[in-house]
Structure formats: structure tokens, C-alpha cells
Amino acid sequence: MIKKIAIGSDHAGFILKSELLEYLRSKDFDVVDCGTYSTESCDYPDYAAIVAEKVSKKQVDAGILICGTGIGVSIAANKVKGIRAANVWNSETAALAKQHNDANIICIGARFIAPYYAKKIIDAYFSSEFEYGNHLHRVEKISKME
Ligand code: RB5
Numbered sequence: 001m002i003k004k005i006a007i008g009s010d011h012a013g014f015i016l017k018s019e020l021l022e023y024l025r026s027k028d029f030d031v032v033d034c035g036t037y038s039t040e041s042c043d044y045p046d047y048a049a050i051v052a053e054k055v056s057k058k059q060v061d062a063g064i065l066i067c068g069t070g071i072g073v074s075i076a077a078n079k080v081k082g083i084r085a086a087n088v089w090n091s092e093t094a095a096l097a098k099q100h101n102d103a104n105i106i107c108i109g110a111r112f113i114a115p116y117y118a119k120k121i122i123d124a125y126f127s128s129e130f131e132y133g134n135h136l137h138r139v140e141k142i143s144k145m146e
Pocket residue numbers: 010012013044067068069070071072073
């Protein structure tokens with residue numbers, strides 16, 4: 001069961017991160033805020049690396065990354081061993097990222113997804129389980145590529 005989460009963003013995701021941080025804490029998740037801490041311009045790979053390392057080392061159960069599109073942070077996080085970071089855009093893709101891909105990080109594009117929908121994404125992801133079955137060997141094939 002997911003209890004401890006790392007969350008990170010660049011400047012484009014800072015405001016959404018602040019809102020999601022409050023939302024997650026209100027739902028009793030233990031959340032580690034990995035920055036950034038303002039809207040001052042910064043580089044998304046730096047924050048993707050911090051969150052991805054924490055997930056990879058199992059210091060947290062899952063991660064949330066936010067940038068303008070969700071694309072940059074997902075590309076960067078997926079460079080870290082053991083990471084399956086999924087750029088999701090609605091509750092359906094968030095649920096499937098867990099059910100089929102066992103995604104351990106979800107990425108959200110703050111310039112395209114309003115806070116209301118980002119919360120729906122979070123609810124869908126954290127209430128979903130990996131379905132194993134035919135999906136397991138596919139995820140294992142991804143691990144073998146590392
Ligand atoms: C920052 O302007 C923007 O490029 C970044 O947030 C992200 O969308 C990159 O993928």
C-alpha cells in the first residue's frame with residue numbers, strides 16, 4: 001500500500017505542486033517535497049532526479065513529478081534504474097499506468113491539466129493496483145533493457 005510519496009516540480013509546476021501537496025497531506029499521505037520551492041526558472045531534470053532516486057532506492061513508495069507538459073520530467077526520471085515514470089493526462093490513463101505498467105512515478109503537465117483534474121489523476125493512480133497476469137512479463141522485459 002502506498003503511504004510515502006516524493007513530489008517534485010520545476011518552476012512551471014510549482015503552483016500545482018503546492019496545491020497537490022496540501023491535497024495529499026489532507027489524505028494522510030506522508031509526502032516529501034523535493035522542490036522546487038518557487039516560480040523562479042530552474043531545470044526540470046534536477047527535480048526529476050531527486051524524486052526518481054528516492055523511488056529507485058525505495059525511500060518512498062511512489063513519486064509525482066510536474067513540469068509544464070509532464071514530458072521533460074518523465075524523460076529524465078526514466079533514465080534512473082528501476083523507474084517507470086508515466087506521463088498521464090486523465091484519471092483513466094493514471095489508473096492504467098498502475099494497472100498495466102506498474103508505474104512508480106506519475107508525471108503531470110501543469111500547463112495543460114487544471115488542479116481539479118490533477119487531483120482526479122492522483123485519486124485514480126493511488127486507488128489502483130498492478131494487475132500482474134500478462135502485464136508482468138512485459139514490465140520485466142522493460143527491466144531487462146536497463
Ligand atoms: C519550462 O518552460 C518547460 O519547458 C518545462 O516545464 C517542461 O514542460 C519540459 O518538458
